[in-house]
Amino acid sequence: MPQDKHTNRRLLLASRPHGAPTEANFRLESQHVPEPAAGQVLLRTVWLSLDPYMRGRMSDAPSYVPPVAINEVMCGGTVSVVERSEHADFAAGDWVLGYSGWQDFALSNGEELVKLSGPVLKHPSWALGMLGMPGFTAYMGLLDIGNPQAGETVVVAAATGAVGSLVGQIAKLKGCHVVGIAGGAEKCRYAEEVLGFDRCLDHRDDNLAEQLSRHCADGIDVYFESVGGKVFNAVLPLMNTKGRIPVCGLIADYNSTGERSGPDRLPQLQSAILRKRLRVQGFIITQDYGHRFEEFFTQMSKWVAEGRLVFREDIIDGLDNAPEAFIGMLEGKNFGKVVVRVAGDKPS
């Protein structure tokens, strides 16, 4: 069902998932397109970003931001076109990065909007990827917390995903030995042949720990954690003294429910942190590094312009396919950054 200029399709959170989300947790409804009041703009969504953090917002467990309420529109970053403006700073036809969520149209008072201009307009969805939140996460987590030095070994999970693919490529630009971990032979081949990683291992292989040990012959200096789960078990024994572990996500655990059965791996981690003097640090990109966006954007745009970075998008057509795509992403079915093409890429 294509976008229609009189109807606002909205995907609401219908119920909270217990474990993995299902399509029943979402409900599609339509309403009339709202009218902008004075000081507001009406935005039409062109691109919607799907990101793992959204799983957290579906639950009402304590988190760093409040959850999405039941019967509220699912949250999400969007690239939109201004349809009508009653706001002095915006004109119809402007492209903006915003947070309209999973819907066709939204009103905004302009506060959270960033007007897109320059090279990103050639490829507006990159504002949700390489030049947006995932790129910013990769850049700051790797460089500020990971602090990789030339010749060091960097391991990155979810190696072909939005964040992981950039972590590995930036680490290569810094002269590191880069080993990725991904799900399936095709992704691994892509990481090595297209992204230029030194090696990419399949986490589905039984002997992941043994392979990782072989391909990280000098140990691991930086592990960029976005996955959690069993990959961490393989990584921890290989961490070098003074190793760094930036933690930006734990996608493997997002769907888990309640207590995990043993063995208890906590003492093992504590012991490794002590003996190897590791630094393990979580971060939330906008909250910890919001003030450094400019620095990231300038450097990253330069690398993009020089053709030094590859960024693969997994494009889903149509808002109504967002729930299925989101559920698949949490299972690792995506290949690249998941973006939903809600409407045509060109201004209408």
Place this chain on the structure above:
Amino acid sequence: MPQDKHTNRRLLLASRPHGAPTEANFRLESQHVPEPAAGQVLLRTVWLSLDPYMRGRMSDAPSYVPPVAINEVMCGGTVSVVERSEHADFAAGDWVLGYSGWQDFALSNGEELVKLSGPVLKHPSWALGMLGMPGFTAYMGLLDIGNPQAGETVVVAAATGAVGSLVGQIAKLKGCHVVGIAGGAEKCRYAEEVLGFDRCLDHRDDNLAEQLSRHCADGIDVYFESVGGKVFNAVLPLMNTKGRIPVCGLIADYNSTGERSGPDRLPQLQSAILRKRLRVQGFIITQDYGHRFEEFFTQMSKWVAEGRLVFREDIIDGLDNAPEAFIGMLEGKNFGKVVVRVAGDKPS
């Protein structure tokens, strides 16, 4: 059995402990006092430090330093008097901080020795405590990794121990709200009444978590970890966003063997690190901060001279009592920094 100038009593590692060490893991033997060769000094031990890290050296698990070999003298920091010198930089009667280990006499080529001078000579055992490795650990771990700000809440385990007692007092000097955790009512009273902590809780109480929550009404900004075990379970849920956890030891786990039964607490820690953007960082004082000893020593000596720090020693008389004291220390039986008075405190 007192020290005798012709005999060198040595406590050897007889066997590796499985779990908690027993006296059978040590063996006392005597030999003639060795003769210093050219370039060497003969040291007579006056004070021997007993520290939790020694438990790690008794095992042959991989660690940041090699283990003590079977039938080798147990390692340990010592304050000694130079008995004879064939070394240009040392004279008989000099007091030195060194690493003679658990024995009456030792030869040294002078490389690792620090000559004691100034105020510490009034209380030479402090070179093994407040002005030595434990003080240095407390100072750097708290100030460099913990980075406490006035008004923040600092929680410290093993609150009356060598490191913990100083962590809490330094945090008070920095204007923090300090809550200690110790074993038993007597230690808790001491932490509050003598060390000046705002509160000290007994980890043996069933409702530790509930008490901790009550006395850390604004959450915990810095947890100085030296214990591990169940205290950590009570602390983690109370950690504030951007909290810091310096890890200098895990005494509760040193005697444990093999895998721990579930539940698996690792995902919970990972999740807290991510959601609260915690920084958890291990350190080994000499290796990470050796270059900043001067800074520590100057500041700490100033505080000591101003009478702003209290330091309690748990003095054990006689080298032959070292094994029992060491075993007791791992069980929390000590009250203050454990030092063994191997010989009289005055130069002979």
